[in-house]
Amino acid sequence: MLKAGSLYYAIIICVLIGICCMSFLLISHYSKMHSLFLSTQTELLSTNNSVVNYYLNNHHQLDEYYKEVTIFNGDIKTKASIHSWGFYKILKVFSVFKNDTIKVNSYLGQVNKDTIALYLPDKGKPIFMVGKAKIYGDVFVPNKQLKRGYITTNSFNNKIFLYGNKFKSSKKLPILKNVFKVSNEQNVSVNLEELKKDKLYNSFNKKTIILNSKKYIISNKKLSGNIILISKDSLYIRKNNNLENIIIKAPKVVFEKGFSGVIQIHAIEKVVLENNVLLKYPSGIFIDNNNNNKAVKTEVLLKNNSKICGSIVVTGNSTSNSEKLITIEKKAQVFGNVYCYGSTQLLGEINGTLYTEQFYIKTAASSFENYVKDGVINRSKLPNLFLGVSFNTNNGESKYKIIKNL
């Protein structure tokens, strides 16, 4: 039997309607907040991307310290800075809107303006091609002279050794300035032996970590990011190391057989890649020796089956008497550009451009100047998308593009 109580039923119905309305309002409110959050994220990303695109073409306006950017009128604040990291640069852009921040670090490389395969300055001697030596691409050689050569029992085997055009070179190699730099911002110095763990990752948003090594052998370490490994003496890098995006700075650096990593090396005397070593893209080797002592030999040696994807630069003072050599043994490969302010012994393959003062070949009996035996220079195998260092200083500095985001 139902008692009279229309008021009670009315209140119950009101409460029910009220609950439905409130939940409807809440759902709508949170849905709007979520869509506003997503659209803010999209706008943040889009603004950040636009600023990156702007500074790819105007990196000279930036320096190591964050600069506020006012390209768009709006509430999104953006700051940008650029740092040198060896042959490459790191563009840091961060965008802020209220509590949301987006930080993008881009690893930049120069667009390759070098369309030629070989540049050899005119010292009055032609180049002699021996064995299976070939050049694919245009060349700048002394007096446009490229001839067949003969060493002991080896002569030139093929019909053609140049697949490209010949041009006359000038008397000097183009001079490279500031091709390998590391920004001198505040660093944190740590001894490698004092590290508690064998792994270390340092973001490019933090200060650079300088790892000082007193030991000659580096073994079983996992280092990646904004790290410079320094030694006052030589370094022997074992193949059980996992090194990525770091810079190694030592007078001599040797990599054990089978090593693989992404490294830039700054040496003074010697860099040796033993058999089957792979330095992946974007790596680099830089030797800068201004020593006037003729006894000091500067050398980059790529042994059998070793590969490097990046640039090799051996340079020094024009008045320096020390010998500068790059030796690329049989089956060794370089993907990138090579610059040698000295002599190059090419027995392997360069897929890119070579700038060198002269060639040489050392046999058991003698050594020959400006001879290329079995070596191949192939400009067409280097993709147009390859970014690294451009040695072509005509028409100003090359543009920078993004290799990868860190």
Added chain:
Amino acid sequence: MEKVNIKLLKTCSFFKASSLTESIIAMVIITSCISVSFLIYGRVISTDMNLSTLKAEQKIKELLLKTKKEKSFEDDYFSYTGYEISKRVQFLNTNSVYKVSFYVTSGTNNTIYDYIIEE
């Protein structure tokens, strides 16, 4: 007879009647609740994002990709059902970098989307 009537009444009277005042108050309460709920519903629906605005945002992404791919760095105007997009390209005084702005008009809403792209 009277006794029978009273008995019948007692058996049939399982619904007790509310007073008139009570009934009127109850009806007023229910009606006001329902009208408030309709108001809330109408308000929420009208302030929610317009479908045209969402379509326009997607279209802008398409047009931006097309501008990059075809390198069509010229001003243009597009008219679609429910919205219009006006594209303005400004050459920034630097190496082949353009500022592309899309002005979207959808009903009474006007929004601007800015991008910087390189050639």
